[in-house]
Amino acid sequence: MSVFILRRLMQSLVLLCVMTVIVFAGIYAIGNPIDILISADASQEEYDRAVRALGLDLPLWEQYFVFLGNLAQGDLGKSFVFNEPALQLVLSRLPATLELAFAAMLISITVGIPLGMWAGLRPDGIAGRSIMAGSILGFSLPNFWQGLMLIMIFAVFLQWLPAGGRGPTASFLGMESTLFSAEGWSHLILPALNLALFKTSLVIRLTRAGVRETLLLDYVKFARAKGLSTGRVIFVHVFKNILIPLVTVIGLELGSVIAFAVVTETIFAWPGIGKLIIDSIFVLDRPVIVAYLIVIVLMFIVINLVVDILYSVLDPRVRLADMKS
């Protein structure tokens, strides 16, 4: 197992290097951030000063090596826009995104798995059919439209919940989060629902497919023939076996929820990293973009690792040492 993890880490390093090169070249090709940041009536002299101040006068390869040198000392540079350390900026926005992502995943798991199992066990019932029809809607309605509709219904017409923004944080066991305050939840619930709708549909469909497939397998028939109760057959024998694909997908989806909650965060003015990255891309704030991507790539690497380990726990046939990572 340690060989497996070591190999993974080596690959990750290469991946990070390739990623930074692509980002550097890509942003360089798009344009010069100074063109956007500088006041329009600035003179050429002032323009040149700003370019030098941000180190953009050096040739690209030199800028990259300066970056690598600083990276080796754990310094990812300062944001061009905020004049604050880029990594710190990204990390300061991370909690907001994490709580949104966890709330969304929680909703999609607690709602998706029971509904999916129901639909799998009673595929021809009215409930089963409605669940499937609903999941198609959840899949196909555009995310931003769903978000705006949620705001229109719950914030504008019913005025039950705020239209956006993040609520106040409270601390619990030393952690600061809006998850621990009622007002925090009132701000969180709409964006979390918005983010969860698609994932819920995905979980419903995966669960249903898994249940349908597993029900026909010999060991289920055998368990039934042995006279086990329906509850035990479903919750122990069926449930455990549909978990393997579910864990894989949910793990990856958790990563994508954290990394790509951009639309939801923009619509609900949620101060997470998705909003930070989109704002940074608009003004070509390279240090922040690079820091964000490094954090996200690392996160995906860790999630994949955890998923692989969980896999081997859930399915004893899988041995990590044999996996070609």
Place this chain on the structure above:
Amino acid sequence: MRPLMYALSGVFTAAALFSAPVSAADLRVALSTEPTSIDPHYHNLSPNNALATHIFGSLIEQGPTQELQPGLALSWKPIKDDTWEFKLRQGVKFQDGSPFTADDVVFTINRAGNVPDSPSSFGIYTKPVKEMKVIDDHTVHFITDGPYPLLPNDLSGIRIISRKNAEGATTADFNSGKAAVGAGPYKLVSFTPGQSIILEANPTYWGEKPQFDKVIFRPVTNPAARVAALLSGDVDLVDGVPTADIAQLKKNPAVSLDDAVSNRIIYLHIDSDRDVTPHVTAKDGKEIKNPFKDVRVRKAISMAINRQAIVDRVMEGLAIPAGQLLPKGFFGVSPNIQVPKYDPEAAKKLLAEAGYKDGFKLTIHGPNDRYINDAQIVQAIAQMLSRIGIDTAVDTMPRSTFFGRASKLEFSLMLVGWGSGTGEASSPLKSLLATYDKAAGMGPSNRGRYSNKEFDETLAKALVTVDDAAREKLLQKATEIAMADVGLIPLHYEVSTWATRKGFKYEGRSDQGTQAMGVSIVK
């Protein structure tokens, strides 16, 4: 399902119970663009400047239409050709109780142009100041390189900080609040990027008592979300109301709209300098000489554009057709210039006279995320030009690409905007129309490389004329010369719109800034 429903309804009730009561004396604002810093000298950007105005005072303040008003300075006058005398307001205290003196002014001016890593520095405003002399605690002399009439306008863009609190302070010290001690009407409580900026009233403010105990700014960049936040009662004031929603909001009794003509002109810059321009060819694709060097072609294009139609259809009425660089009422605006008349037939004739009876092929460029409805304006213009025989294609792009390429002179005809930060005509004349001269700092944004000797001379004279009346005459004359020669094609002045919840009113500003000081409570 049951427990889930209970849980949900529990959350809803809890939310209703715990959402903090908002007292009438609080103001909540949703901003379309987020200030990037509290440091008033870090980034010369309008949202930053609007925010800094709350916390820090300026020597000279700009009113709603950018007219100069006494701020921390009571009066100012030129006492010699190269010296301005500023008399400071007495008895003013910073928010920490320390007194405001001439020393703070000197400290501020020395810092403003020298903030490390500034992406857009305030050096453009402090550079004319060669030397400062403190005469007494409340009198400062500014010595400039020769006569410099625009010093009051320039200094109105600099917010005064206190030496005691900000000596050696970095931008981060301002963001944390440590150094953010000014003499403005509101104090900084907290700055959480991406989330909120909270201010509270400064009880020792020298001027009119602040209207609100607490002001909360929240960045909401998505326009639809901003309007929703207003409709749901989450905020009291939003800026940048999307034009598409205006008609509907007007009908809503719970909302009132306030607008103001801005100092921003939207115009077309024309490559009138090079012999061959990159995006013009004959209709068969062959290279031709640059037609825009001929003033008749430039005039024809200006006449082919139906400005009123753009204002009515594309801008939903929220713009004013333009014939020069600033709207009526600003210093240096010429009363003799009319909005060019829409006349496609005459335009065709002019084109034929210039030798382009069959027209030519053109690509027009513009940004698609910078000005109000920018991409649609470019498309409308392309259709209007096609009507007079110029086959026009459209290429719009995000501003991150557009401005860099425009400054590298990659375009032939481009849509750009210009807001006059100083609130008078010399700013656009100097930046957009003066002959490009890197060393002298003239024409930095002259992306069409327009050049006219008579214009340059008139403008140069205006820039050193201290007498206001004489200077205004010269600025008007310079504008008239450039407009008659079609140095650029003005389209319209943007009108900015704010929306407030019932009970509030906003006095719109020509610099498009959103300030709590402009909000009043109405019954």
